[in-house]
Amino acid sequence: MRIEIEIERSCPEEGKAPYRERFRVEVPRHVTVLDTIIKVKNELDGSLTFRRSCRSAICGSCAMRINGRSGLACDTLVESELHRFGRLLVQPMAHMPVVRDLAVDMGPFWDRVRAVQPWVSRPAGEEPEWPVERETLMDQDAVEEMDDTSRCIMCMACFSACEVSEVDDRFLGPAALAKAYRFVADPRDAEHGERLKVLNGTGGYWDCTRCNQCVEACPKDVKPMEAIVDLRREAIGSGLTDTIGSRHITEFLKIVRREGRLNEGRMPINMKKANPASLLGVAPLALRMLRRGKLPFPVHAPIPRVREVRRIIDRKGKGDEEAS
Amino acid sequence: MKYRYAYYTGCAAKGVCPELDQSTRAVAKALEIELIELTASSCCGAGVIGELEPDTQLAMNARNLALAEHLGLDMMTICGTCQGVLSRAHKELASPDTRNRVNAAIADAGGVYNGNAAPKHLLWVLIKDIGVTRLEQKVVRPLTGLKVGPFYGCYILRPSEYLSFDDPYNPKSLEQVIRALGAEPVDYSGRTKCCGFPIVLEQEANAMRMVGTNLIEAQDKGADCLVTPCPLCHMNLDIYQERAEAEMKRPIGLPILHLPQLVGLALGLAPTDLGLQRNMVDTGGLLADLARA
Numbered sequence: 294m295r296i297e298i299e300i301e302r303s304c305p306e307e308g309k310a311p312y313r314e315r316f317r318v319e320v321p322r323h324v325t326v327l328d329t330i331i332k333v334k335n336e337l338d339g340s341l342t343f344r345r346s347c348r349s350a351i352c353g354s355c356a357m358r359i360n361g362r363s364g365l366a367c368d369t370l371v372e373s374e375l376h377r378f379g380r381l382l383v384q385p386m387a388h389m390p391v392v393r394d395l396a397v398d399m400g401p402f403w404d405r406v407r408a409v410q411p412w413v414s415r416p417a418g419e420e421p422e423w424p425v426e427r428e429t430l431m432d433q434d435a436v437e438e439m440d441d442t443s444r445c446i447m448c449m450a451c452f453s454a455c456e457v458s459e460v461d462d463r464f465l466g467p468a469a470l471a472k473a474y475r476f477v478a479d480p481r482d483a484e485h486g487e488r489l490k491v492l493n494g495t496g497g498y499w500d501c502t503r504c505n506q507c508v509e510a511c512p513k514d515v516k517p518m519e520a521i522v523d524l525r526r527e528a529i530g531s532g533l534t535d536t537i538g539s540r541h542i543t544e545f546l547k548i549v550r551r552e553g554r555l556n557e558g559r560m561p562i563n564m565k566k567a568n569p570a571s572l573l574g575v576a577p578l579a580l581r582m583l584r585r586g587k588l589p590f591p592v593h594a595p596i597p598r599v600r601e602v603r604r605i606i607d608r609k610g611k612g613d614e615e616a617s
Numbered sequence: 618m619k620y621r622y623a624y625y626t627g628c629a630a631k632g633v634c635p636e637l638d639q640s641t642r643a644v645a646k647a648l649e650i651e652l653i654e655l656t657a658s659s660c661c662g663a664g665v666i667g668e669l670e671p672d673t674q675l676a677m678n679a680r681n682l683a684l685a686e687h688l689g690l691d692m693m694t695i696c697g698t699c700q701g702v703l704s705r706a707h708k709e710l711a712s713p714d715t716r717n718r719v720n721a722a723i724a725d726a727g728g729v730y731n732g733n734a735a736p737k738h739l740l741w742v743l744i745k746d747i748g749v750t751r752l753e754q755k756v757v758r759p760l761t762g763l764k765v766g767p768f769y770g771c772y773i774l775r776p777s778e779y780l781s782f783d784d785p786y787n788p789k790s791l792e793q794v795i796r797a798l799g800a801e802p803v804d805y806s807g808r809t810k811c812c813g814f815p816i817v818l819e820q821e822a823n824a825m826r827m828v829g830t831n832l833i834e835a836q837d838k839g840a841d842c843l844v845t846p847c848p849l850c851h852m853n854l855d856i857y858q859e860r861a862e863a864e865m866k867r868p869i870g871l872p873i874l875h876l877p878q879l880v881g882l883a884l885g886l887a888p889t890d891l892g893l894q895r896n897m898v899d900t901g902g903l904l905a906d907l908a909r910a
Contacts, residue, residue: 361806362786377787456811460826499819502827503664504811505775509785522668529669537819542669549660555628557852564818582633582856585895589632598657601726605676608722 295319296371298329300341301384302394311391313382314338320371326383327355327366330395343395350512353448357395358384363453363510386453388462402449405465409473409492416483435480442475442520444513451507451517463496467507467517470498474520477527489528498524499538540564550606553596558589620746622693623685623734624652625703628660629848630695633856636892637848640877641695641739643891647884648747648755652693655684657727661702663849664772664815672722678706679719680727685734692736695877697847701772703736705779738773740846740876741782744790752797757885759799762910763903765879766803766840767791768831768854770847771811785809791844794876798883803840807831812850817857822864828853829865842872842903844879851875855897872900882907 295317303311316333327345334341345355348367355366360378363386374381389397415421421429451467452458458466465473473492476482492498498521507517529539544563548556561579565571582588596602630638645652658681660666662674681703685692694700710716711732720729737745743752767788774785783790788809792802810831813824832854835843845851855873862869873896881891893900 360786377784456813456827457816457820457823460830461820461823500816500823502811502813502816502824504771504815506771506811508776525668541818542665545663545665546669546673549662549666553659554631555660555663557629557633578856578859581897585897586635587633587856587895587897593632596657596659598727599659601657601680601723602659602677604726605680605723606670606673608726 294322294372296329296375296381298326298333298371299380299382300330300333300394301382302341303385303391304393305391306393322372324371325367326359326369326371326374326381329371329381330366330383341395342393351446353446356386356448356450356453358386358453363387363450365448365450365512368512386449388453388455388458388466389449399449401462402447402452402466402468405452405469406447406472408465409469409476409488410484411472411476413476413479413482414484415481419483429481431480435478439475439478441514441516442471442478445471445475445515445517446513448512450510450512451515454506454510456504456506457500457502461496461500464500465492465496467501467521468515470501470524471515471517471520473498474524474527477524485527486531489524489531489533492524493528493533493536498528499536537564546606550603551595551599552593553599553602554593556589556591556593558591558593562591620648620650620742621690622650622652622737622742623688623690624654625658625681625685625692625694625699625736626654627694627696627699627848628663629852634848634851634875636878636895637695637851637875640875640881640886640891643886644877644881644884647881647886648752650742650747653688653690655681655692658684661699661706663698664702667702672719674702675706675709675715676719676723676726678703679710679716679730680723682707682710682734682736683723683728683730685736686730687728690734692734693739693742694736695739695846695875696849697738697770697773697845698849700736700738700846701775701780707732707734707736708779738782738846740773740790740794743794743880749793749797752794752880756798756883758883758907760879760883760907760910761799763800763907764803764839764841765795765800765874766805766835766838766843767795767808768812768835768843768845768850768873769809770845770850773846774809791846791876794880795844798880800879800883803835803838805831805834805838805840807834812847812853814849814853817853821860824853825857825861825864828857828861829867829869832858832861832869832871833865833867836869836871840871841906842874842879842900844874844876846876848875858898870898872896872898872903874900 346352350368457464667674777785795802813827817824878891
């Protein structure tokens with residue numbers, strides 16, 4: 294089939310602003326986006342610049358934005374793109390400076406991965422002696438717990454898709470935080486508590502907006518956002534409860550336990566009870582909401598049969614239902 | 618009445634967005650949809666309870682779905698977030714092992730769920746059950762000339778593993794509804810993006826930048842208003858719009874309509890019956906323009 298591919302090109306080195314160029318090529322029906330780009334380079338424009346290596350969704354080199362979606366070019370069929378979007382537009386990944394055409398400077402990504410110290414820290418005095426003669430074995434359950442995050446091939450599609458990274462360059466982003474969880478979940482690692490503490494602040498797991506873009510974009514089903522949620526749960530479980538994010542979850546659960554529903558009129562009061570004066574900051578908006586009839590009274594009558602909901606929330610041995 | 622659903626309002630429509638419940642009921646009446654409210658249903662957990670206690674959230678939703686199943690009806694939701702959480706629960710509970718495990722846990726809390734109540738958002742009901750053609754036939758006041766930016770919100774689209782109604786990167790259902798009402802959909806990249814509501818307490822500036830960026834993009838592409846199937850998006854885009862204006866240092870003033878508010882206008886319902894006077898960003902100008910058209 295003869296298709297048209299539109300490629301966003303640029304050469305910042307020469308001070309050229311990004312522009313889009315259309316190429317028409319003859320390709321077989323089941324061709325991938327990557328093979329199409331390779332064909333363009335081989336036959337139409339040898340200066341077209343992009344990264345690629347394995348062509349089998351293993352190396353993670355060819356991530357780019359294809360019709361707006363961050364993903365691997367070798368893993369994406371041209372025909373299905375044309376069917377879904379009626380066109381084929383290829384752009385470099387977001388949140389990283391472009392080196393040339395589709396090749397980006399991966400520095401900002403690797404800085405984030407390095408920041409989470411992606412290696413196993415052994416307890417002091419238990420570091421294996423070099424040369425290491427024996428593996429450090431783990432049981433299978435532990436391996437399965439970190440299986441999702443171990444599959445990451447560092448293609449950066451999730452980072453490119455991340456919506457918080459779009460507005461805040463302090464955020465570590467999905468891949469780095471998923472990597473952090475992989476080590477928090479690793480029973481051989483001695484720094485769980487320290488890792489959770491470090492990532493409990495700005496740029497860490499509480500800054501994720503849970504938009505699921507990373508889950509959707511990941512070509513390896515790593516589900517980075519789920520790993521970020523796991524980090525939050527581990528943090529609360531280990532006593533790191535003095536954050537807005539943590540308080541929001543526990544107050545949410547308390548309100549739902551009492552009324553069966555979330556009462557948004559109650560949430561600001563519960564969230565700010567440690568510092569009641571700060572409620573004044575939301576007062577002007579609250580007054581305007583009140584005038585529009587949009588401010589729920591802070592105490593509601595519970596829903597009918599609220600006891601059933603309380604029983605679910607209060608039940609003993611949560612998480613061990615299989616035993617019952 | 619041809620269409621009957623177990624009506625799951627969710628929390629927002631009972632609290633901060635009463636106009637969503639009001640407009641849903643008005644539109645349902647006009648389209649001859651019978652809604653049987655699940656008065657004993659609880660919060661879906663919104664993914665928030667699930668962050669700390671996934672099993673509690675799943676059990677709460679097994680109970681919610683069981684309430685609909687008991688009526689022998691599918692469940693209709695009006696909140697994109699509820700829909701995302703309930704779709705996931707519905708899919709997880711399709712596995713007999715999971716269902717048996719959860720049913721054992723809720724046996725003394727409302728009985729059992731057998732997996733037979735599909736949760737469907739009002740948007741999906743309009744497209745799949747009512748149908749675009751029938752919806753078009755019911756339009757008495759076409760919204761001709763109105764440019765509407767669709768704002769889907771995250772959880773009605775992603776993760777698509779649990780939703781599978783719209784293409785998460787190129788959804789069409791809101792556009793279909795907008796066209797059926799005689800209005801014109803605005804194409805902008807923010808339509809599938811996040812409103813930032815989940816981090817409005819944690820990182821308000823980031824959330825406001827997300828609101829501001831999406832609103833300004835839609836406005837610059839000609840949108841007269843946005844329509845959203847999610848009241849949490851509505852809260853962030855509407856109630857917090859003044860804060861987004863401050864963050865972006867630019868006036869915006871873009872009215873944000875709940876899905877049934879937009880539908881109701883085209884069905885000829887009175888703006889006050891759709892609760893439009895409650896929206897924080899004034900809808901008066903929009904209504905005046907429509908009246909002139």
